[in-house]
Amino acid sequence: MPKMVLLAEYVSLAGNDLSEYTRKAEVSVEVEDKDVTTYASLGWKELLGGLKSGELGLEFLQDVAASEIDAIMWPLLGTVVPFEVRLDNAAVGTSNPEYSGSVLINGWNPIEGSVGDEASVSVGYPTSGAVARATA
Template sequence: MAFIHGKETVITLDGDDLTDYTNTSQLDQEADEHDVTTYGKDDYVFAGGLLKGAFSMGGVYDDGMTSPKAVIEPLIGKVVTLIRKPEGTGSGKPQESVDVLIKKYTETNPVAGMITWQCDMTKSGPITRTTQGA
């Protein structure tokens, strides 16, 4: 097993590469839980349900034509494809593809720092995990 540095991560959204503008990303996965406890039990009993998840990413603001603001704002409320390459681009490296609902785009303007941006998404369907080809 090898440790992988986060700086190699590659992210595209709806076909647009946002890697150069992104410095943080997070993938959350979870399942619904259903209480199936019956009479006579001293402890709760649970069953799993549908899978769900969320993805967020953010970085430093840029005002260019292919910047996160220009790419993400028109996508709010739409379902598009997100591709995540957690170990970077290259033959044999993992790649994840998932449809996501673009929920929120946020900009933060600190008085003593750079403007930053954040995008929150909800997973819509399963994550497809593949290995990148040559």
């Protein structure tokens, strides 16, 4: 059984490579289930897939210096921007697929944490439109 340790994920938002700030990235997609059960279903629930949706979850190490992560993310607030995520920062390929699409930057937490914590920011952005999986 193949195994993998994530050591060098690639994360890009709005054309900015944010890999150096990112310590966690998750792309999740789902499909609504629509109940189409009738009496002809003989007591078994029948489902069809409905609308698809997704989310890009990220955890960044915060840096508020000029041109760093806070300065990159703040102007994006309220906009829909492209994203790209790969398990490795190597080229896209069959062993390193890229997931891409667009997300709504619907929030930013510039200050988060307790005494003695590292300065980090956790966000979850909903996708807007299709999420694609590319291998070339």
